[in-house]
Amino acid sequence: MTDVRKSFIEAGQSQLFQNWDSLSCKDQEKLLSNLEQISSKRSPARLLEDCQNAIKLSETNSSKDAGAEIQPLPSTSYESLIGNSDKENEYFQVGLEAIGKGEVAVILMAGGQGTRLGSSQPKGCYDIGLPSKKSLFQIQAEKLIRLQDMIKDNRVEIPWYIMTSGPTRAATEAYFQERDYFGLNKGQITFFNQGTLPAFDLSGEHFLMKDPVSLSQSPDGNGGLYRAIKDNKLNEDFEKRGVKHVYMYCVDNVLSRMADPVFIGFAIKHGFELATKAVRKRDAHEAVGLIATKNSKPCVIEYSEISHELAKRRTKKVY
Incomplete structure (x- = not known):
């Protein structure tokens, strides 16, 4: 544990220990344990360097x-495809064929809370004001069911991977359980947490403390999705299920066409490894x-x- 303390001090973070002498032995151990968890993946110096590089990139990326x-x-x-119905139908058939073969999965980024919407629940539980009172989660689950029903010759269950966060994981899973997964098979839904990163001051030179024994941490955002896929071994699950194409979207995109066959067909037809859709x-x-x-x-x-x-x-x- 002394090595943990030393690594942070050598990285210029002695402010983390300004209350060290006033902490009990138990709290000192708790602080070092929390810091060790942070530094076990990347050293304090590397975290600071990454933050500084991100700030520089942001300043030059305008x-x-x-x-x-x-x-x-x-x-x-x-x-x-505006005004090009022939191409749209061509891509639709290609995409629908891939879905029918079980080659398509969906990832939903739903780690946020509905704080800005005036709700303490996960954002996907939010009632957006429709006469049906359906939540974002329910609307999207029903879209997935409808797409599965379009596959006439094969009973297909499209894997749905739902990215949550520490504060929303338990509430999200409970919400699905209480509503019997909205008619989907429990086995086709996988919940996984996005990662977190320590918070820094505006200069990016110092870690911020949440309390005397722990650093302040925040979800690592949509950009952390790829690390979360690796850390949660989803890529191994893709391979086991035979998934070749993954459709990703954010929970508050209520108009998103789940596993859109046209969009997937477009990417397949052109051999794109990565594609995005825009208005x-x-x-x-x-x-x-x-x-x-x-x-x-x-x-x-x-x-x-x-x-x-x-x-x-x-x-x-x-x-």
């Missing part, structure tokens, strides 16, 4: 950077991001990062 070259994606990388922008200043390239690399430019000049551009060469 489209307002005069030196950045923002251009549309290559024409071979995207397609619009067409209605006007220059609509608050939606852009999928484009920055310095010849694919990127997403948030609407808050788009300069006024860039937002108005309409030429074929540059957004």
Whole structure:
């Protein structure tokens, strides 16, 4: 345990031990144990370095950077199906065939609480005000059932992986159990937790304390999904089930087409390893991001990062 304390002090985090002498022996052990859990995966120095790099990347990753070259994606990388019913039907059949073979799974990112919605429950439990009073979870479960019913020649159960967090895991599982999994088979649903990361001050130079014996931690966001897939061995489960394609979405996207056969068929037909779906922008200043390239690399430019000049551009060469 002395090595744990030493590693944090050497990383410039002596503030974590400013109350050390006033702590009981039990609380001293608890503090060191909590710090050890944090540092067992990555050293304090590495965590700080990662945070600093993220801050630098954020500062330089704005489209307002005069030196950045923002251009549309290559024409071979995207397609619009608006007004193209033949292509839409073609992709639909390809996607539906993959679903019928059991090759498609769905991942739902549902780790958040409904705090901003005025609810203490997991966000997926929220009643969005429909006459039916159905929650987000119920709406999405019924979409999955409907899609399964579309497979006429084979009884298929689409695996549904639901990412929760520490504060929402128990409540989410209880919600599904109390409602008999909304008619789905319990065995096709897998709950798993997203990871957490320690919180830093705005400079990214110091860890923040939750209380005298533990660091403040927060869920690692949607970007932590891939680590969570690895840590929870979901990739091994994909292989065991024969899953080749995974459709991912966020719980508050109530309009999401679960395991959308058209979208999946599009990705399969073109051999894309990764694909994303977007709505067409209605006007220059609509608050939606852009999928484009920055310095010849694919990127997403948030609407808050788009300069006024860039937002108005309409030429074929540059957004």
